[in-house]
Amino acid sequence: VTNSSSRPTPFPTRTNGRSFWPEGLVSAGVACGIKRSGKLDLGVLVSGRPVVWAGTFTRNAAAAACVGYDRARLGSAVRAVIVNSGNANACTGPPGDRAVNATAAATSEALGCPADEVLVCSTGPIGVPLDASLIANAIPAALDGLSQDVDDFARAIMTTDTFPKVATARVDDATVCGVAKGAAMLAPNMATMLSFVATDADVTHEVLQGCLDGAVDKTFNRLCLDACESTNDTAIALATGTGKAVKAQDLGTAIESVARDLAVKIARDAEGGTKLIRIAVSGAADEVSAADLGKAVAASDLWRSAVHGGDPNWGRVLSALGAKDRELDLNEVRIAIGDEVVFDKGAPSGLLAAAAAALHSDHVIVTCEVGAGPGRAEVLSADLSEEYVSLNAQGSS
């Protein structure tokens, strides 16, 4: 792996199928009582000393209190991130702000660091008052359980996720380990989930922020399930500086690799979803236009339902493209489901049976060439199932 500076490989500290944070970072996950099920609902990620961090956040005007709290600390160094699941602490008014402050204070007190060195994240239902004393009471147990293994932390941040999401990558000397949660309320505007990635690279905040921004833009921001944008989206990158100085480009590639791996896992674990859908758009005016077209297809309830049922209804792809780009020239458009070209040069083409067969996979690839320029992008989505509706028709946590 030393002869390539662009091909990411898995992080070398992964052993026995488990993944580990870079040297200097430890985490834990405990059950503090927010989730009535008794499942893990509190994660802490701790560094032995203040470290550089970067973050990207939801732009939702109804953002949770913790989002503004963390954003205000961008550029400073931090010792810990504390994350609860089971309650988003969003739209909860002044008591919500007090819960964030109390959580940061309790964490910093236990660690013996300034409260300013603690970041706070929440995920779960919106609008439910958060009892911060549950978190404060559980902090000692969490700190007792700290280890370099990411698994409990990755589990503690889950909501309706069915499996923990972990990814690692190495590019030359840059190594990155990350976790994420996310299953619904996923729209392509900022991370639309929680993600925490860490590297031992010795970099500045500015370099780390640039690497994170670039990675999020091409991965988490090209992930669209129900097009509902969350109030708590946060992606945080930590750099411990315990490792070598690395090339910014290598670090960016490694973070993007981890983020893409996590994005695929999120799409695979979409609420009610049974199939990963990759929408590969090419021939758009530019990359942004290509991503926008892909997101329009990704957000189509009709197309997502058709994929769920194995119906190769490419008209729903084409109508989504045509609704997004009013100047689309159908004579230049080619659409393929799997390898089967179903629409070409303005008219139906190929065999629907072959396209239907491609939809029987749990990994569906839709290719859209629009013939307007060099722009290309890939957007991730998942099918829409009856179970998505059932899950979201009842109060969830």
Place this chain on the structure above:
Amino acid sequence: VTNSSSRPTPFPTRTNGRSFWPEGLVSAGVACGIKRSGKLDLGVLVSGRPVVWAGTFTRNAAAAACVGYDRARLGSAVRAVIVNSGNANACTGPPGDRAVNATAAATSEALGCPADEVLVCSTGPIGVPLDASLIANAIPAALDGLSQDVDDFARAIMTTDTFPKVATARVDDATVCGVAKGAAMLAPNMATMLSFVATDADVTHEVLQGCLDGAVDKTFNRLCLDACESTNDTAIALATGTGKAVKAQDLGTAIESVARDLAVKIARDAEGGTKLIRIAVSGAADEVSAADLGKAVAASDLWRSAVHGGDPNWGRVLSALGAKDRELDLNEVRIAIGDEVVFDKGAPSGLLAAAAAALHSDHVIVTCEVGAGPGRAEVLSADLSEEYVSLNAQGSS
């Protein structure tokens, strides 16, 4: 009803629960064999002489051949509209164009008028070749069945609709009768369905077009179910001129009344839907902003699922508003479900049990005050059910 020029009343020719076109217009609906079920799938609407018409159309770049065909005839006079259901004839290439021309030619030949005086509309699955000979063969039977009763025509344009949609209104001397179809692929950008409204008023094309544009903007364009924009959306207004000259404002009010009634019926008949949702936004910067906020809530799969299950999850309303308006000030926002205020001045409020009770109705009203200005608008939607997914997961017609 002569003492008010602004309060629409039902059209006086409605008797025994049936509605009738204005004098001079007749219609029929027959089964021509496009729908395998044998249900009505061909409607014709005929005038004894060329009449003024107006139209609004989908802006989808993947618009069906008939959309461009009709749009090109705006400003001329027409004798007939022929509409098939069971096949959208969209994205069907040059054979699709030929099918439109053949349909217009067969209709005009049977009526003894120029082909230019026939409008053609289609609705149904996209991308399926349309056999225009089925239509041509059925035209004689259709013309044999012409009558002033709208019912068969209203049934013949249905796809997954479960009931025909008819509305009438009278404002002073302006009388309007209209029909519509629509059940899914409904997004607020143009009519997002087919609708045909007629008046006996003696008006110019320009006046009629202005009345139709204004009505569509405030009704059909404020109807959002799955946010998927159709390739065939068309609203057509016909004015026979057999009645009196009327005030343009009265005619506009009557057309808007009919269109609003039809829009409510479409939302009530949403695919898989069990509840009509009215989203009333006030306090936006202007009316357009208010409508945009309402559409954002209307398009939320999460909120629509919650309504389906009777879960008063107002956080999904607030997150949809906050994703649409990045400058939203939560401290100025008030949200009510039914009569229960669930969020007020930046914090949760009221009783969730009372809000949940309001969701047990089949007519849910969500009120969103955003405190930024005088703009208000109402948007119509429906709940998202497992049945919507089931219906759209299998090939449908």
